[in-house]
Amino acid sequence: MALIKDNALRPDPWVFVADEAELPESDPAIVSFERWQRDRARLGVRNGPLGLRLRSDQPPEGIADDLAAFDLIALEFPKFTDGRAYSYARLLRERYGFEGELRAVGNVLRDQLFFMQRCGFDTFEVADDVDIGAWLEAFVEIDVIYQPADDDRRPFRTLRTDAAGPTAERR
Amino acid sequence: MYIYDQRDHAMLAQRTAQFRGQVARRLNGALSEAEFRPLRLLNGLYLQLHAYMLRVAIPYGTLSARQMRGLAAVARSYDKGYGHFTTRQNIQFNWPKLDDVPRILEDLAGVEMHAIQTSGNSIRNVTADAYAGVAADEIEDPRIYAEIIRQWSTLHPEFTFLPRKFKIAVTGAPRDRAAVRVHDIGLQIRTNEAGEVGFAVIVGGGLGRTPIVGPLIREFLPKRDLLSYLEAILRVYNQLGRRDNMFKARIKILVQSVGKEQFTEMVEDEWRRIAGGTLDLEADEIARIAASFAPPPYDRLEPVDLAFEFKLAADPRFAQWCRTSLAAHRQPGYAIVDVSLKPADGVPGDVTAAQMEALADLAERFSSSEIRATHWQNLVLPHVRLSDVHAVWLALAALGLATPNIGLASDVIACPGLDYCNLANARSIPVAQAISRRFADIKRLHDIGDLRINISGCINACGHHHVGNIGLLGVDKKGEEYYQLTLGGSDDENAALGELVGPAFPYDEIVDAVETIVNTYMDRREPGEQFLATYRRVGLGPFKERLYGAHQG
Ligand code: SF4
Numbered sequence: 001m002a003l004i005k006d007n008a009l010r011p012d013p014w015v016f017v018a019d020e021a022e023l024p025e026s027d028p029a030i031v032s033f034e035r036w037q038r039d040r041a042r043l044g045v046r047n048g049p050l051g052l053r054l055r056s057d058q059p060p061e062g063i064a065d066d067l068a069a070f071d072l073i074a075l076e077f078p079k080f081t082d083g084r085a086y087s088y089a090r091l092l093r094e095r096y097g098f099e100g101e102l103r104a105v106g107n108v109l110r111d112q113l114f115f116m117q118r119c120g121f122d123t124f125e126v127a128d129d130v131d132i133g134a135w136l137e138a139f140v141e142i143d144v145i146y147q148p149a150d151d152d153r154r155p156f157r158t159l160r161t162d163a164a165g166p167t168a169e170r171r
Numbered sequence: 172m173y174i175y176d177q178r179d180h181a182m183l184a185q186r187t188a189q190f191r192g193q194v195a196r197r198l199n200g201a202l203s204e205a206e207f208r209p210l211r212l213l214n215g216l217y218l219q220l221h222a223y224m225l226r227v228a229i230p231y232g233t234l235s236a237r238q239m240r241g242l243a244a245v246a247r248s249y250d251k252g253y254g255h256f257t258t259r260q261n262i263q264f265n266w267p268k269l270d271d272v273p274r275i276l277e278d279l280a281g282v283e284m285h286a287i288q289t290s291g292n293s294i295r296n297v298t299a300d301a302y303a304g305v306a307a308d309e310i311e312d313p314r315i316y317a318e319i320i321r322q323w324s325t326l327h328p329e330f331t332f333l334p335r336k337f338k339i340a341v342t343g344a345p346r347d348r349a350a351v352r353v354h355d356i357g358l359q360i361r362t363n364e365a366g367e368v369g370f371a372v373i374v375g376g377g378l379g380r381t382p383i384v385g386p387l388i389r390e391f392l393p394k395r396d397l398l399s400y401l402e403a404i405l406r407v408y409n410q411l412g413r414r415d416n417m418f419k420a421r422i423k424i425l426v427q428s429v430g431k432e433q434f435t436e437m438v439e440d441e442w443r444r445i446a447g448g449t450l451d452l453e454a455d456e457i458a459r460i461a462a463s464f465a466p467p468p469y470d471r472l473e474p475v476d477l478a479f480e481f482k483l484a485a486d487p488r489f490a491q492w493c494r495t496s497l498a499a500h501r502q503p504g505y506a507i508v509d510v511s512l513k514p515a516d517g518v519p520g521d522v523t524a525a526q527m528e529a530l531a532d533l534a535e536r537f538s539s540s541e542i543r544a545t546h547w548q549n550l551v552l553p554h555v556r557l558s559d560v561h562a563v564w565l566a567l568a569a570l571g572l573a574t575p576n577i578g579l580a581s582d583v584i585a586c587p588g589l590d591y592c593n594l595a596n597a598r599s600i601p602v603a604q605a606i607s608r609r610f611a612d613i614k615r616l617h618d619i620g621d622l623r624i625n626i627s628g629c630i631n632a633c634g635h636h637h638v639g640n641i642g643l644l645g646v647d648k649k650g651e652e653y654y655q656l657t658l659g660g661s662d663d664e665n666a667a668l669g670e671l672v673g674p675a676f677p678y679d680e681i682v683d684a685v686e687t688i689v690n691t692y693m694d695r696r697e698p699g700e701q702f703l704a705t706y707r708r709v710g711l712g713p714f715k716e717r718l719y720g721a722h723q724g
Contacts, residue, residue, distance in 0.1 A: 059410060081209060081292065083332025087409045090329055095444065110191065111210055118328035141189045144182035146322040147398075148449040150327065 003103075004113070004124040007139075009132040012125070014051055014072060024048070030074055036066070044069055053105065056084045064096045073098060074125070077106035086119045093120035093150045100120050103105035113138040172235055172436060172465045172541065173285045173318050183280040186287060186326075189196055190214050191273035198270065213293060213331065215261075215286025216272055220593045225264045225272060226289040227279060229544045231299035231317040231341070232260040236531040241282030243527035245570040249275050254527070256520040258584055258635060259338070260298045260544045261289055265591060292333045294324035294405070298340045300348040301545035304464055305507050305553045307499040310360050311368055313343035315461045316397060319452065323398050330405045334412035335420035337405070338377075350546060352376045352384050352666035353638060355422045356404060363391045370397065374434070375426030376402060376666075378632040383423045384666045388435040394457060396442075399450040403442035404660060407434070434641065467539035469654055472504020476557035491613060492575040504557055508538070510550040510567060511574040511582065515611040516604050519585045520548035529570050537563050547623075548584055549577060580622045580689065583608040584635060588628030588645065589652070595628035597645025597652035597678065602626055605682045610689075619689055622703040623661070626654075639664035640702050641688055642669040643681065655680040658688065658714060659706045672712055673719050684718055691717045 003012045012142060013027040016102060020037045021164050033054055048135035051072030052063065057070075073092060074133060075085035085104070089150075091096040105125040117139060126135070145153050175183075190210070197207040211217075215226040217259075227242070234242075242262055243572050246254045249271045250264045257263055267275060279285060279654040289296050297320045300306065300315040320339060324330070330337075342349040343360040351357025357373035368390045376385025404422075411429075413419045426434045483490045498507040510530070512520050522530075534542045534552055537559045542552035555563055576582045583606050586592065588599025603626055610616050625639030638644030642657035654676050657669030676684045689702075691714050696705045706714075 068593075079333055080206075082414055083292075083330070083411055084414075086329045086407050098646065108583060112332075115326075115328040115331055141192075142182065142185045143324065144178045144185065146325050147181075162356055 001125050002128045002130070004126055004130075004132070004135060005122070007136055009126075014049075016053060016074075028071070030072065033062065036063070040066070040069075048163070051101075051103075054085075054088065056088075058084050059084075060088050060092050060096065067092075067096055067098050067100075070098075070100055072101040072103060074103040074105045075121075077104060077108060077112075080107040080109050080112060086115060089116070089119040089121055090150050110135045110138050114142060118145070118149040118151045118153065172233060173230075173314075173460070178190070179283070180280070182325075183283075186285070187273060187276045187280055190276060192389070194269060194273055209291055209332075212291035213288060214235065214272075214276065215289035216267075216269075217290060219265070219587075221591070222266050223269055223272070224591070225267045225275060225286060226257070226261045227264070227284055227286045228289050228296035229260045229262060229284075230321050231303065231314045232301045232544040232546075233303070233314060234542040235282075236534040236542065238282045238284055239527050239531040239534065239542055241279060241284060243524040243531070245275055245278060246527065247523040248278075253521055253523045255518070255587075256522065256544050256548050256550070258546050258548055259296060259299075260546060261296055262509060262544070266615055287330075290336070291331075292335050292337075292394060293331050294320075294327060294333075294337045294339065294626075297324070297337070298349055298354075298546060299319050300342045301543040301551050302498060302507055302553070303343060303543075304466060305500050305502070306344050306346075306348075306521040307501045308346055308499065309344040309419050310362060311343050312461070312464050313341040313358075313360060314464050315340045315350070315457065316358065316360070316370075316394075318460050318463075319457070320401065320417060323401070323450075327405075329402075330409060333409055334406070334414050335417065335422075337408075337422065339401075347662075347666075348504065348546075350635075350662035350666070352664075353382075353635075353662055354380055354385065354403070356401065357385055358397075360392065367393065369393045372400065374438075375421075375423040377421055377423045378635055378637050379421065379429075380418060380630045380632070381421075381423060382503075382637040382668050383427065383630065384668065385423065386426065386431045388431065388438065395454075396446055397452055398444050399448065400438075400442050402450055403438050403445060406441055407437045411437075425578040452597060466502070467541070469502045469505065469554070470556065471560075472502075474503040476504060479560055481555040482561045486561075489561060489564055491617065492568075492573055493560070494617065495575045495577040495579060496564075497560065497575075500552075500554070506555050506557055506560055508552040508555045508560065508563055509545075509577040510552060510572050511577055512549050512572070513576060513582050513603075513607060514571050514574045514580065515607045516647050517585055517607065518600050519603050522550075525571050526572060529566070530572070533563060533566055545625065547578075547582065550584070575613055576607075578621050578623070579616050580610040580619050580624060581616060582605060583624045583626060584625040584639070584708050586628050586631075586633035588626070588634075592628060592633075594631060595645060596647040597628050597654060599626045599628040599634055599643075599645065602643065602654070602678075607687060609682050609686060617687060619693065619702070621703070622689070624685065625660070632719075635662065637668045638666065639669060640706070641685060643685075646675055648675065649678075654678070654684075656681075656684060656688070656718075658711060659703065661703055672715055686703060688714055 028049040030051035051070040053074040340349040340354040359371040372389040459700040460634035538552040583603040585599040585603035624642040627634035627636040638660040660669030
């Protein structure tokens, strides 16, 4: 798998480590929620970046107090029609203040990138052979938006108010 | 009318270009049908029994004459010359070709219309009282809030892949003409003790296989909090709505399974954390949207128009039509004119391109260029001077659009049924046509009085049979078309679900059965009593007896 990150297709420095497998010494490693619960004492002091992967039935409330331990959180889309992780992403960013890498994994399709990015995802796990030019277009083909979300795009209403005169910046 | 500004136009243009790309990728095989499906659904494109169907939104049911001409042009250029108005203030075109659809959407964008989120598991076209802005009993125009919700929900990044479709309706009057109690969210504008205007919030109503009259979860929501409260409801639903079984995925099932109290608590809890943030509706934003729904410049008229009164007295056919087709307008000297799309033997809701164009002309001449679509599959000319009503009637009659049956037995609501829909058990349209023939006699029709008949071709209930005073539901019995009958449903402020009368009737007997019900009511009613009132007074018994007593011999 490859990664879409910062508007380019890049190799993925992270590995997902299965629950029973040995963790790498200090390379970036992603573990499951179950493993985190079981091994948190050891994982917390491990030397090396740690990531966590949540299934779509594992809401982020469960790790809200542990966020400092993670450099990356991967939210899974088991099917592209399962939209729970859009809410999870916004909660992680806006409510729990997670500032690390937020990654979309699983059934990630080109036409979801726009929505995912707006909800706070910043990296996207995709097949190695995607037509990256076409995929990147998904971020820019629509730039008029109507509602505030987690990204820096400013919604329509605020833009309009600005056009009428300066107002306090609201985020 | 809400007028698009530059940015609304830019957004639609971008969206159309995006869909053009998606169609191209589908046609060259880059997208599988499974991958294309949610994308086309988010643009209102269904695959039906025979062809694609494109569902175009008429937000809160308001159309300009120019938009009506735009729809006529689509019907002429890309379809078989007609369109079908639905129960959710949409219009459907039944025969578009896939590679034409991007062009259709471009044409529609030219008249500020679109098909965004008219299907798919997203927040659907927001509906409102068809008499919004003109009804005499209105507190505030619900379209202001429906438009605000339309904008907020359009391409909402968090809520575009919900467990299931999501329908919101808004009404601005105590009389509920938007069926808010049978929507995923129903908003009823009301005034609190302090005299402030806000919303009563009803969540988790709906029809389909699990019909439920939605519970009220909040007595009064201030306007400022409208969007944050909606976002809280949707966020709870997006996380907790069932995704393992599409028949249990609507929000009503969640509300029922956790209970109204706990559901309310979850919503309120989420809402407390986001209230007062960026979603707050400022008064100036509401005022900006409200300005676009300002009433047209009315003439100052006397409440009574003598010429109109004279024609009423002189022409009984005109008087007959006025009795069913006019509603009280808030402006003295004006009337709301209902246009029946249910001629005897017609397909409920179907309108030809020529009729659409003629209606656009009429709206321009007589109704400040405005037209409304109702959730009873009829149209409305909302601002007609009393002195013009007779001319409007003559013009509508010439178009075949003056059947004096609004709200009566032949004003049937029917889903597309087996003629178009691949989920159907039975036909709906031919039954509606047969009913309209059976009750074609206008004198008798008027004598019978208010009576809502709804027909659904299967349990998905697109014809809203549960809330018909008489409801027909198509069922399959060993490959034969049968119809179950329910009685006593209603979708207004006293919403109720119909009760099943007994065993289903075959296709050949169903219209007789409906007539038997009507005759039973006629025998039992007290002077001036309408069907629903009689039914509520006497109950199922007498109807059962007449229907099955005879049957079982
Ligand atoms: S009620 Fe059933 S038959 Fe009728 S349109 Fe809906 S799905 Fe089709």
